[in-house]
Amino acid sequence: MQALWMIAGALAFTLMGAVIKLLAASSFGAFELVFWRGVVGIGLMAAFLRWHRISPASGRFGMHASRSVVGTLAMFCWFYTLGPLSMGTAFTLNYTSPIFIALAVAAAARWRGDRQPSRGRLHFAMAASFAGVLLILRPSIGQGQELAFAIGLLGALLTAAAYLQVRALGRAGEPEWRTAFWFSVVNCLLAALAATAFGGWSPVSLADLPALLAIGVLAAIGQLCMTRAFGRGRTLLAANLQYSGVVFATMAGWILFGESHDLPELAGIALIVASGVGASLAPQTAARPASPSIEPLARSPR
Numbered sequence: 001m002q003a004l005w006m007i008a009g010a011l012a013f014t015l016m017g018a019v020i021k022l023l024a025a026s027s028f029g030a031f032e033l034v035f036w037r038g039v040v041g042i043g044l045m046a047a048f049l050r051w052h053r054i055s056p057a058s059g060r061f062g063m064h065a066s067r068s069v070v071g072t073l074a075m076f077c078w079f080y081t082l083g084p085l086s087m088g089t090a091f092t093l094n095y096t097s098p099i100f101i102a103l104a105v106a107a108a109a110r111w112r113g114d115r116q117p118s119r120g121r122l123h124f125a126m127a128a129s130f131a132g133v134l135l136i137l138r139p140s141i142g143q144g145q146e147l148a149f150a151i152g153l154l155g156a157l158l159t160a161a162a163y164l165q166v167r168a169l170g171r172a173g174e175p176e177w178r179t180a181f182w183f184s185v186v187n188c189l190l191a192a193l194a195a196t197a198f199g200g201w202s203p204v205s206l207a208d209l210p211a212l213l214a215i216g217v218l219a220a221i222g223q224l225c226m227t228r229a230f231g232r233g234r235t236l237l238a239a240n241l242q243y244s245g246v247v248f249a250t251m252a253g254w255i256l257f258g259e260s261h262d263l264p265e266l267a268g269i270a271l272i273v274a275s276g277v278g279a280s281l282a283p284q285t286a287a288r289p290a291s292p293s294i295e296p297l298a299r300s301p302r
Contacts, residue, residue, distance in 0.1 A: 005225045005226070005228045005229035006225070006226060006229035006241040006242055006244070007241060007244055008221075008225045009221075009222045009223070009224075009225030009226035009229060009242070010222075010226075010241070010242055010243075010244045010245035010248055011244075011245075011248055012218045012219075012221040012222035012225060013218070013219070013222040013245055014087075014091075014245055014248035014249050014252050015214075015218050015252075016214070016215055016218035016219055016222065017082055017087055017090070017091065017249060017252070018087065018252050018256055019211050019214050019215055019218065020033055020079055020082045020215060021082045021083065021087060021257065022211065023208070023211055023212070023215075024079075024082060024083035025083070026208075027202050028202050028208075029195065029199040029200070029202070030076055030079040030080040030083070030199075031076065031191045031194040031195035031198065031199045032191070032195050032199065032201060032202060033079050033212075033215065034072065034075050034076060034079055034187050034190075034191040035187065035188055035191035035192050035195060036212040036215060036216070037075075037184075037187060037215045037216050037219060038184045038185070038186075038187025038188035038191060038216075039188055039216065040212070040213055040215065040216020040217060040219075040220075041180070041181075041183070041184030041187060041216050041219065041220065042181065042184045042185060042188065043216075044184075044216060044217070044220045045177055045180045045181035045184050045220075046181060048177045048180075048181075049177050049178065049181055052175070052177060054175050054177055054178055055178075056178060056181055056182070058174060058178060058182070060169065060172060060174060063165065063168065063169055063172065063174075064169070064174075064178075064179065064182045064183075065182075065186070066165060067162055067165035067166060067168075067169060067179065067183070068182055068183045068185070068186035068187075069186060069190065070158055070161050070162045070165060071158075071159075071162035071165075071166075071183055071186075072183070072186050072187050072190045072191070073155075073158050073190075074155050074156075074158035074159040074161075074162055075155075075187065076155075076191075076194070077151045077152065077154050077155025077158065078090065078094050078152070078155045078159075080148065080151055080155075081093065081094075081148050081149075081151055081152040081155065083148075084144075084145055084148040085145060085148050085149070085152065086250075086253045086257075086259040086261070087249040087250065087252055087253035087257070087259065088246065088249050088250030088253050088259065088261060088265075088269060089136055089149075089152075089261075089265070089269075090152060090249070091245055091246050091249035091250075092132075092136065092246050092249075092268075092269045092272050092273070093133075093136075093149070093152035093153055093155070093156055094152065094155060094156055094159060095156070095243065095245070095246055095272060095273065096133070096153065096156040096272055097156040097157070097159040097160040097163065098160070099275060100156060100157050100159075100160035100161075101160045101163060101164065104160065104161075104164060128271045128272075128274060128275040131268070131271055132267075132268040132269065132270070132271030132272035132275065133153070133268065133272065134268070135264045135265060135267055135268030135271065136149075136265055136268040136269065136272075166179060176227060180223065226242065229241070229242075243273045243277065246269060246272075246273055250269065
């Protein structure tokens, strides 16, 4: 059952990505799409808080604000890349975040003086991921996609930072739905400011409303499914099954948008997925079992 929850979550996020790509093609900018995702998210997360009788008030405003700002910036990057890049490429770049998480946790362990018996495995995973990025980047050079590619990697880095902040909030006793609620609030605020200052606003017709609503609903479904998957079984199984999202995204890009990938690109995608799985399997310390483990992001910035 755990496998089904994770696969369902990955599928929900893939469908959300497809809707975003469709809307981006009809002149909606990344800032506007993040805004509408936040509007729907506020309503849904408020309903979850009420259902679970959780107050939105928190004494950790600074932690929530920092996590939400970093996560929103990561979302700006990811939503933007879904426009110019193929779905498979955009999703794969976002899934490099576990490598950045692994680096951060390993650096913290080294600073504390903990033993790191898996350092060689981590270095191998990093090298494989870098090789995968180069293979995917190869056809992008000269096609005007270099900026989108760089923004995708920046988004993965920010996603990793946001995930580590989510872990800190969880360890501080903050309910996940409260964290998601304030994340949606900051989505709205920052996206509204950014759209007004830089991108402008596109007219919204009645025909656009179902798609805009679907972004927030699919994000909530994906988040709920993946939360259940991580909470009801083996963490590593759930962490590795989430990479099914890359397969779903590549297939969706091919079926819905006629996107294709050559053999080196597919090899690059496979390398990044394999390196992320390897990073998730690598224990980071032997001296302090209570240290943060590497659990690939359960799509928290989305």
